[in-house]
Amino acid sequence: MIIVIQCTDRAGLVASVSAILAKNLFNIVSLREYVDQAENLFFMRLEVSVGGDESTLEKQLRKVLPDDANILINPLPEKKVVVMVTKEYHCLADILIRNYFGTLGATVQCVIGNHNVLQDICRRFDMPFYFISHEQVSKDEFEGKIADTVEKYNPDYIVLAKFMRILSPKLVAKFPMRIINIHHSFLPAFIGASPYRQAFERGVKLIGATAHFVSNELDEGPIIAQQTIPVNHSFTAADMVKAGKEIETSVLARALKLVFEDRVFVYKNKTVVFE
Template identity: 60%
Template sequence: MNENLILIECKDKVGLVAIISELMAKHHLNITAMREFVDEDNDTFFARIECFGSVVSEVKLLNELKEVLPEEAKITINPKKEKKVAVLVTKEYHCLGDILIRHSFNTLGANVCMVAGNYDVLKPFTNRFDVPFFYVSHEGRSKQDFEKDLVKSIEEFNPDYIVLAKFMRILSPDFVARFKHKIINIHHSFLPAFIGASPYRQAHERGVKVIGATAHFVTNDLDEGPIIVQQTIPVNHTFKVSDMVTAGKEVEKSVLSKALQLVFQDRVFITGNKTIIFE
């Protein structure tokens, strides 16, 4: 492999960039792009390095990096390029449609391995793309039983990420912990404003002049996980709630698409409840 990607997260110390560069040169790896950032609040160094050259042994390179970097450094060499993605849905199709079209034309940067929904209304649409659909009903069942079957269908495919494409169910702490930092949600609001299920109605009642959408990682705090991408568009007093919903759906698709691109290209690091993004 001639094109290589190296991701590093470790405690900060003086001279890290020089140390890393020297080791890359020792292995005859030419750095073509290097982005780094220091989170001063947490004394943590992040780096995303693109380099060109033949890596004789990834294990040897990994061990040598561990020797020169601070203890407990997190190092990834050549992460899997095409991620596997599971998508969870309810009834709205616009985000799922955008994902499946990109998947079909190989522009998503990932492979959609399955779609699961707590209603089956999107099954015929999903099947058009030759993607398996799993109907897991929540009605008349405990959350524990519902999520048990949902987890079973997801883990059959061992996805790298789970995308909540307008999946309108609150996930339990156990579910979130099982897929920590692997669940990506699109929320129809410019967070932290108007959390919950009806942000467009809240925005209309408040008379806001902009609406937006937020893609974020899911945590146990509702709609408060690390933010990946946000975007807004202007609105005015002539917009009804339905107008805001229509305009908002376009923003949601755009924001989710950009967030997934960044994540799938390994450009996003999580630090606390924030993200470091190397675009």
């Protein structure tokens, strides 16, 4: 069983929580905690063996925690996700394979694409694919169709697996901190389109990828995971793109694992990640 807690910090919180668990015969298997001293915020993630009575556990924890405590016990044990794509296959293929073999940590409900290029690979995995074109329609109409399709499945998270359209604040607000994007750059460098071309022209010696939650500011949402690899003068822009795809797949897979295992806390525009 997983327990996650976020609240104002004060002395003795770890001891208080541990005492409640011991009293209810729950054995702590793993405990991670962090205090942001500047913000006076406390974060805790526990794995406990099931053995006591869960029904009153949250109520008992609230008695020893600050009034603003956010407590989740075994949150979303079987998460559901919707994946959104455009034309690039590498991140989607990795997600579909992990989903097929039951190693994703969640269940993919469907894939939505604003082009139909990736419909065939979804068919091969018996995955529902919805082609919703952005062409010759208003952005409101386009995103309205997306929202209607997503809401049919009531997912816990939406994964933008190289979905190359900027979402409006209206759509983002429907799913706050539930949309995860993979950006082909080591943010905050090279925001927006063609980051590998930007990196090539700048002559950088490192390229990377960033998985983050989507906010109203382009590519500036809370960061979940990042990774870089070295490059040099011999790399063309095409070489960087090829190398970058490997990083994007790896970083997105890592970020999804962290989120699905309830290891990520979001506050302000930052994250605490217990890896």
